[in-house]
Amino acid sequence: MEETATITAAGGSVGVDEAFLRRAVELAEVNALRLALYQQTGDAELAAIPVLRHTREGSPFEALVLAPEDQRIVWDKAVAYLMGAGRAAPVTPTRAEAAELMQLFSGEPMGQAHIDYGWEDLAFEGFPRAAEWDVKPPQPVLDQSRVTIIGAGFSGLLAGIQLARLGIEFRIIERQAGVGGTWFLNDYPEARVDIPSFLYQFKFEKDYPWRSYYATQAELRDYLEHILDKYDLRRHIQLETGVDTARWDEARKLWVLETRTADGRKETIESRFVVSASGLFSTPQLPDIEGIERFAGKMFHTTAWDHAYDYAGKRVAVIGTGSTGSQLARGVAEKAASLTIYQRSPKWLSRVANYRHAIPAEERWLFDTMPGYVNWYCYGLHVAAMQMDAFHDVDREWQAKGGVINEKNDTLRANFQRYIRRKVGDDDDLYAQLVPTCAPLSRRLVIDNDWYDTVLRDNVELVSGKIDHFTETGVVSEDGTERAFDLVVLAAGFDVERYLWPVDYVGRGGASPGKLWEQDGARAHLTLTLPGLPNFVIMYGPNAGILSGSFHSWIEIYTRYFCKLITNTIESGAAAFEVRPEVYRDYNEKLDRKMTQKIWLEQMEAGGYYINSHGRPGVSMPWSLAEFYEMIRTPDMSEYTLS
Ligand SMILES: Cc1cc2nc3c(=O)[nH]c(=O)nc-3n(C[C@H](O)[C@H](O)[C@H](O)COP(=O)(O)OP(=O)(O)OC[C@H]3O[C@@H](n4cnc5c(N)ncnc54)[C@H](O)[C@@H]3O)c2cc1C
Numbered sequence: 001m002e003e004t005a006t007i008t009a010a011g012g013s014v015g016v017d018e019a020f021l022r023r024a025v026e027l028a029e030v031n032a033l034r035l036a037l038y039q040q041t042g043d044a045e046l047a048a049i050p051v052l053r054h055t056r057e058g059s060p061f062e063a064l065v066l067a068p069e070d071q072r073i074v075w076d077k078a079v080a081y082l083m084g085a086g087r088a089a090p091v092t093p094t095r096a097e098a099a100e101l102m103q104l105f106s107g108e109p110m111g112q113a114h115i116d117y118g119w120e121d122l123a124f125e126g127f128p129r130a131a132e133w134d135v136k137p138p139q140p141v142l143d144q145s146r147v148t149i150i151g152a153g154f155s156g157l158l159a160g161i162q163l164a165r166l167g168i169e170f171r172i173i174e175r176q177a178g179v180g181g182t183w184f185l186n187d188y189p190e191a192r193v194d195i196p197s198f199l200y201q202f203k204f205e206k207d208y209p210w211r212s213y214y215a216t217q218a219e220l221r222d223y224l225e226h227i228l229d230k231y232d233l234r235r236h237i238q239l240e241t242g243v244d245t246a247r248w249d250e251a252r253k254l255w256v257l258e259t260r261t262a263d264g265r266k267e268t269i270e271s272r273f274v275v276s277a278s279g280l281f282s283t284p285q286l287p288d289i290e291g292i293e294r295f296a297g298k299m300f301h302t303t304a305w306d307h308a309y310d311y312a313g314k315r316v317a318v319i320g321t322g323s324t325g326s327q328l329a330r331g332v333a334e335k336a337a338s339l340t341i342y343q344r345s346p347k348w349l350s351r352v353a354n355y356r357h358a359i360p361a362e363e364r365w366l367f368d369t370m371p372g373y374v375n376w377y378c379y380g381l382h383v384a385a386m387q388m389d390a391f392h393d394v395d396r397e398w399q400a401k402g403g404v405i406n407e408k409n410d411t412l413r414a415n416f417q418r419y420i421r422r423k424v425g426d427d428d429d430l431y432a433q434l435v436p437t438c439a440p441l442s443r444r445l446v447i448d449n450d451w452y453d454t455v456l457r458d459n460v461e462l463v464s465g466k467i468d469h470f471t472e473t474g475v476v477s478e479d480g481t482e483r484a485f486d487l488v489v490l491a492a493g494f495d496v497e498r499y500l501w502p503v504d505y506v507g508r509g510g511a512s513p514g515k516l517w518e519q520d521g522a523r524a525h526l527t528l529t530l531p532g533l534p535n536f537v538i539m540y541g542p543n544a545g546i547l548s549g550s551f552h553s554w555i556e557i558y559t560r561y562f563c564k565l566i567t568n569t570i571e572s573g574a575a576a577f578e579v580r581p582e583v584y585r586d587y588n589e590k591l592d593r594k595m596t597q598k599i600w601l602e603q604m605e606a607g608g609y610y611i612n613s614h615g616r617p618g619v620s621m622p623w624s625l626a627e628f629y630e631m632i633r634t635p636d637m638s639e640y641t642l643s
Contacts, residue, residue, distance in 0.1 A: 153181020
């Protein structure tokens with residue numbers, strides 16, 4: 001193992017006593033601490049400790065834990081190490097050593113794709129998923145290779161960071177008044193990420209001092225501000241400017257974009273490449289309920305929360321119990337006089353540890369001080385997230401024996417049911433209202449932000465079924481009951497089917513996404529490229545919702561792919577790349593075939609945005625992590641025409 005730096009007194013245990021250290025190690029994820037300590041000391045006793053699996057009630061994830069006596073061994077050794085005056089310098093494993101350590105972490109052998117992905121997620125190297133030139137071209141060539149990025153959410157900012165590393169000029173066009181995309185738009189009460197902060201971050205920016213295990217919207221915006229400054233992105237971003245149209249000029253091999261500022265000024269931008277990072281959840285959906293315009297009280301969508309309106313002591317209705325509606329209910333119920341929750345159908349809720357908890361000073365100290373701990377902690381979150389894959393496979397033999405999806409999924413359903421039963425006790429009517437009929441994960445899992453406890457409050461009522469109509473003063477449900485409200489919150493989600501909307505793209509020879517997608521909705525090659533639209537990529541495009549791995553890891557992989565597509569094109573002396581139509585078709589045929597083995601078609605009645613209006617799963621990806629990682633590691637240039 002290679003020594004990379006010398007630990008200083010400031011990074012050591014100066015000013016920290018043994019009791020503090022003991023609290024710190026006891027708060028730690030013990031398997032991550034074991035790996036960090038083993039990496040640091042090479043103590044064979046640590047490597048020999050077996051890893052156990054533990055299922056928690058209400059959670060789909062098996063936690064990797066140690067037997068109590070082994071846990072104590074790790075704690076004692078960690079305290080002794082951290083107390084040591086002459087601690088060794090931080091040790092960075094080589095790639096081969098990391099492969100062994102990863103297998104030690106989970107106690108299982110791993111395939112190469114998992115090892116490579118895991119190495120990148122461990123992020124011992126500064127920028128693990130960088131795209132690099134083979135031969136960097138001269139400046140005049142670079143000057144002709146400008147990129148326009150549409151959208152300044154995480155995806156658009158990352159595209160900019162990668163392009164800046166390559167020395168390619170870019171401009172980010174954003175219609176909102178600030179950056180952050182989803183996290184600029186959504187500032188409703190209790191808005192926070194529903195996967196851990198340490199997973200919901202760039203792998204090249206993993207040492208950020210998160211304050212919460214699950215970052216709030218405000219904390220995510222702080223992280224984004226940090227990114228903007230550190231990577232000098234501000235000067236590239238044009239806010240309050242929407243892109244209306246984009247036309248490919250075949251003669252000049254350029255995209256010509258028409259934009260409009262918030263005050264109505266129009267501008268034309270020309271660039272060789274266009275990256276759409278316009279987001280899946282950026283077009284709010286309004287519910288189509290009769291008489292909604294008649295309601296005379298206060299009403300807004302969750303993306304347009306009016307913070308000037310004080311609902312303390314008011315009668316509030318929330319329509320919708322998806323991720324957003326469920327997340328905000330707790331906070332609203334605490335402040336409002338009454339809360340009525342309208343749910344069309346119940347969702348499966350998952351319980352997570354440390355949701356809403358601040359990271360204690362002791363563990364923060366460990367993240368900052370214990371070499372390798374943050375890497376293995378993040379890796380542990382990745383290993384947990386990897387478990388999602390297995391719930392989605394349809395097992396025909398299991399079904400023939402009377403099972404619903406597969407053994408794991410059906411066991412999860414029973415686990416969730418036990419959790420709901422424990423919450424509601426012997427209230428059978430409420431239990432029936434809360435248990436979904438569809439299989440878990442046929443729709444997005446919702447995090448339990450004390451939702452069941454909220455429903456049980458005296459000032460909260462749950463109304464199931466359809467809403468019939470609005471009146472001037474309230475809402476009438478399908479059983480004819482009218483309830484009056486001061487405020488109605490529309491937690492109706494997003495129109496996820498309108499990929500790329502509202503930009504009108506016209507590619508080579510009049511090609512357009514609309515024409516390509518008229519048969520059964522949005523598709524792309526590898527989620528990214530479209531035939532007839534040269535030099536154009538979609539970030540997190542159709543069927544990009546992979547089951548395992550984190551959003552940030554995948555957008556890093558997408559940007560590495562398309563940046564290599566751009567550099568390969570430029571280095572070959574060509575001006576444009578375009579995916580071959582037969583490659584697009586073959587990929588999508590394979591995708592459709594694979595989709596038949598997954599849960600979504602099987603559970604069509606579950607509804608939700610996973611199934612598009614053509615009855616096809618248009619958001620989720622059927623491939624396993626290993627399968628898709630191999631496809632998208634690096635572009636196969638034979639799949640593209642260069643011109
Ligand atoms: C409330 C909510 C909570 C979420 N929580 C999680 C979570 O916990 N974990 C998770 O993994 N994912 C979560 N997501 C999904 C989330 O959208 C992604 O994680 C991520 O933030 C998407 O980033 P993005 O940059 O791809 O898109 P976005 O954040 O949607 O950014 C797209 C940007 O493009 C801009 N834009 C679009 N069209 C144009 C145009 N024509 N001209 C100019 N600008 C344009 C939009 O204004 C927007 O700012 C959540 C989504 C929502 C809505």
